[in-house]
Amino acid sequence: MKVDSLAQLGWSDDWARAFEPVAGPSVVPGRVVLEHNHVYRVLTADGERLAETSGRLKHHAASRRELPVVGDWVSVGQDDSGARIQIRAVLPRRTSFSRKAAGRETEEQVVAANIDVVFIVFGLDGPVKPKSIDRYLVVARASGATPVVVLNKADLCGSLAAELDVAVTAAGRVPVLAVSTMAPPGVLPLETHLGFGRTAALIGPSGAGKSSVINALLGHELLATGAVRDWDARGRHTSVHRQLVVRPSGGVFIDTPGMRELALWDTDAVTDTFEDLQALATGCRFRDCRHEREPGCAVKAAVEAGHVDASRVESYSKLRVEQDLVERKRAERALIDAKRQQGRAGAKTMREFHRDRDRRDS
Ligand code: GDP
Ligand code: ZN
Numbered sequence: 001m002k003v004d005s006l007a008q009l010g011w012s013d014d015w016a017r018a019f020e021p022v023a024g025p026s027v028v029p030g031r032v033v034l035e036h037n038h039v040y041r042v043l044t045a046d047g048e049r050l051a052e053t054s055g056r057l058k059h060h061a062a063s064r065r066e067l068p069v070v071g072d073w074v075s076v077g078q079d080d081s082g083a084r085i086q087i088r089a090v091l092p093r094r095t096s097f098s099r100k101a102a103g104r105e106t107e108e109q110v111v112a113a114n115i116d117v118v119f120i121v122f123g124l125d126g127p128v129k130p131k132s133i134d135r136y137l138v139v140a141r142a143s144g145a146t147p148v149v150v151l152n153k154a155d156l157c158g159s160l161a162a163e164l165d166v167a168v169t170a171a172g173r174v175p176v177l178a179v180s181t182m183a184p185p186g187v188l189p190l191e192t193h194l195g196f197g198r199t200a201a202l203i204g205p206s207g208a209g210k211s212s213v214i215n216a217l218l219g220h221e222l223l224a225t226g227a228v229r230d231w232d233a234r235g236r237h238t239s240v241h242r243q244l245v246v247r248p249s250g251g252v253f254i255d256t257p258g259m260r261e262l263a264l265w266d267t268d269a270v271t272d273t274f275e276d277l278q279a280l281a282t283g284c285r286f287r288d289c290r291h292e293r294e295p296g297c298a299v300k301a302a303v304e305a306g307h308v309d310a311s312r313v314e315s316y317s318k319l320r321v322e323q324d325l326v327e328r329k330r331a332e333r334a335l336i337d338a339k340r341q342q343g344r345a346g347a348k349t350m351r352e353f354h355r356d357r358d359r360r361d362s
Contacts, residue, residue: 003043003045003246005045006029006031006044006045007196007197008196008197008246008250008252009031009043009197009246009252010031010114010116010197010198010199010252011029011031011073011197012197015029015073015091018073018091018092019073019075019091022075022088022089022091023075024075024077024088026077027076027088028044028045028046028075028076028077029044029073029074029075029076029091030042030043030044030045030049030073030075030076031043031071031072031073031074031244032068032069032070032071032072032074032087032244033070033242033243033244033245034070034242034243034244035068035069035070035243038052038053039051039052040052040053040068040074040087041242042074042085042087043244043246044076049076050085051076051084051085051086051087052084052085052086052087053067053068053086053087054079054086054087054088056088057086057087057088063108064108064109064110065096065098065108065109065110066090067090068087068090069096069110069111069112069256070111070112070113070243070244070254070256071112071113071114071115071199071244071254072090072091072093072113072114073090073091073114074087074088074089074090074091075087075088075089075091076088093110093113093114094113094114094144095113095115095116095143095144095145096110096112096113096114096143096144097110097111097112097113097115097118097139097145097201097258097259098110098111098143099111099258109258111256111258111259112201112243112254112256112258112259114199115143115145115199115200115254116145116146116198116199116200117145117146117147117148117193117194117198117199117200117201118140118143118145118146118147118148118200118201118202118203119148119190119193119200119201119202119203119204119213120133120136120137120140120147120148120150120202120203120204121150121152121202121203121204121208121209121210121213122149122150122151122152122167122204122205122208123151123153123156123205123207123208123209124151124153124154124156124157124160124163124178125153125156127163127166128151128163128166128167128170130167130169130170131315133149133167133170133171134170136203136204137149137171137174139203140203145201146193147174148174148175148176148177148193149167149171149174149175149177150176150177150190150202150204150213151163151164151167151177151178151179152179152180152181152208152212152213153180153181153182153208153209154178154179154180154183155180155182155183157178160178164178175193177189177190179213181209181212181213181216186216187213187216187217190213190217194217194247194250195250195251196250196251197250198250198251198252199251199252199253199254200251200252200253200254201254201255201259202214202255202259203259203260206260210255210260214253214255217247217251217253218245218247218253243255243256274312274316276308277299277308277312277313277316280298280299280302280308281298281299282298283298284296284297284298284299285297290317290320291313291316291317292317299313300313
């Protein structure tokens with residue numbers, strides 16, 4: 001992938017200022033377009049470079065969240081021997097999507113950075129669920145990106161006005177757009193939120209049509225960007241898929257596996273939403289109380305006393321069940337990925353692992 005100028009990637013005067021403190025004679029700015037096994041593909045004004053993090057950066061990073069992720073603006077330069085390209089510094093992020101790292105309770109894992117607009121995609125093949133909109137809005141707001149609610153599959157909806165009404169009420173001031181990848185008006189309504197140098201990402205439940213929307217937005221330009229994604233006759237991937245893609249006509253798209261898995265339970269903002277219930281739950285007799293029929297349940301007592309809304313407890317319980325499921329799946333997948341990696345020499349991105357998982361599941 002090549003760009004005409006860094007501005008096409010989102011570089012601006014603000015970023016130039018942020019770069020000044022880390023600038024040096026043989027150091028250039030670039031944006032991370034792919035991360036795989038701690039090797040980064042960085043797009044610079046001169047083209048793509050494969051880079052590793054410098055020992056210094058690794059050493060000085062107080063936590064994992066200070067290491068580069070897709071979407072980051074970084075400074076790259078050659079190492080002392082001149083043999084390798086290194087990422088020297090990560091410029092301060094404007095926005096970031098993060099989740100708790102698998103198996104590490106307290107460590108935050110940033111999954112993508114510097115996203116300007118996040119499309120929260122739902123499918124109109126079912127009714128709009130206000131609670132679901134709430135949940136994703138919490139995630140989006142925690143990131144700092146501007147959220148837009150997208151109701152896809154409008155072609156399947158017989159009561160569009162009514163569904164829009166429900167969504168608009170739930171979304172408050174956040175714009176709500178109805179689109180379809182199969183029928184007019186297509187995905188055109190999304191274009192007003194895209195533009196030269198603006199970075200977008202899509203989140204939302206699996207099956208809502210995120211891949212279809214991205215493909216529709218990129219169109220045949222996908223080929224022009226070099227991000228050829230194809231399956232050979234035996235269903236194997238045949239190329240590396242960048243997790244950040246630049247559209248020649250304007251707009252930068254980020255789609256990392258981490259982004260796709262994002263859900264409420266991954267962010268502190270979500271936990272904050274149920275902080276009161278969590279505090280109450282410490283008063284339950286059993287540590288693993290599900291607040292259903294257990295004796296000595298402080299949460300149930302609070303509901304009965306009218307201090308807490310029963311439907312909130314229900315959402316909270318559902319979230320915890322989903323959270324357990326996600327954690328289990330994640331652990332399972334990590335194991336599968338590790339095994340595959342041992343057995344396969346070819347370059348395969350996390351994105352592709354993720355795709356494989358999706359296919360197995362469907
Ligand atoms: P993702 O999991 O969110 O990436 O969803 P996909 O893009 O894989 O789409 C899930 C399914 O919905 C696929 O079978 C798509 O063909 C279908 N789909 C996507 N967009 C539309 C749409 O606008 N209308 C209809 N009828 N189907 C759609
Ligand atoms: Zn309880």
